[in-house]
Amino acid sequence: MILGKFFKRKKSDRVVFTIKVTMEKRWVPHFLAMLKYMQKLGSLGSSRRVALYSDGDGDFCPKFKWSKKLPSAAIPIEDNNGNRLYDAG
Numbered sequence: 001m002i003l004g005k006f007f008k009r010k011k012s013d014r015v016v017f018t019i020k021v022t023m024e025k026r027w028v029p030h031f032l033a034m035l036k037y038m039q040k041l042g043s044l045g046s047s048r049r050v051a052l053y054s055d056g057d058g059d060f061c062p063k064f065k066w067s068k069k070l071p072s073a074a075i076p077i078e079d080n081n082g083n084r085l086y087d088a089g
């Protein structure tokens with residue numbers, strides 16, 4: 001049995017986009033570590049929850065800018081008192 005046949009992904013569904021982020025310098029390593037871990041999980045084919053504590057009372061006040069041509073935001077599949085989980089299925 002050839003497993004690669006069942007896990008073949010469509011390259012045509014992939015897009016490249018840019019997000020501009022402004023945040024306090026001390027948060028950058030944590031934010032990047034989260035993104036790197038997401039990338040690692042994707043390359044391993046592993047599923048986990050990945051979170052970054054969004055300290056609204058502190059100095060974590062990120063600002064994001066992206067193209068208005070991108071799709072609108074998705075609805076979370078879980079919202080437990082503001083703790084949200086997003087999943088494309």
